[in-house]
Amino acid sequence: MTNNIIKKINDEIGSLTALSIVNLIFGALAIAIGVCNSVKHINFLKESVQISLTPVIFICFGIGLGIIGLYWLISSANILDFTTDIKLERHKKKISATDEDITGLIVQMIAFYRKNQKKIRQMIVMSMIGGCLFLCFTLFSAINMLMKPSGDVVWSQYVQIIGLFLMLFIGIACFFIPRFFKKYASIWDSRMKETENVEQRLMDQIRS
């Protein structure tokens, strides 16, 4: 039974670590793409005589992506920090994991979820908004590329197409990532609901 709990804890921490690393990468990519495109179109806007709507839309998308990316990055780093702490603790006590150690780990995980419940829900929404922005950005860039061919050498166009596919991939991934967070959140929500009964029983015991 103890091994079963340890396995569950290890699995959950492992999944959460992998998920936060993926999110960290996507957050960083969102910032990079957002900032890069905003700066590129701000420069374009500065140099052009007439103000056109296209660069303004790109700048808005870029700023939106940058802000979401930053939030994403910070939230993922926060989760990664927690999972790393737990992993280190588990590693230290690998040989002699007593009942107290396991209960301590469970308490730690519950306390973490209780504190970050809101943040995890926000990450689900943010990831979807990020996905929408990435897809709109891809679509808008593709239309722009088709309507205004740059006349650059062929390899440069290939690079642009690769960039579009990368953004499309990230955009689609942004809709899949929340699924894992939703699964994680639903399991933990049921546990949190159960803790209310646990608290009641502990209160009864302590007052008896």
Next chain:
Amino acid sequence: MKGRRTQYEIYWEILIFCKTKKSFTSIIQHCNLNSKIGKEHLDFLTQKKYLSVERHKDRSSFLTSENAQEFLSLFSQLYRKLFETSPGIK
């Protein structure tokens, strides 16, 4: 410990930490509590006789008593059950 804990989780942490004699300062440091809250919890646990206090001059040390065993085992049993009954992530 990071995160938001309930009072029962804090009681458990204090009682486990005090299985060997501990000073007030070490308890509040280990359990990440401020002195006011820490004193309230320690007073409650002492009053419940879950903790015994030894006073040497102006310093007090706390030790978990036998009376706390029932609470500790129930706590451990209930919290482990939370993980046993729920489905896993994978």
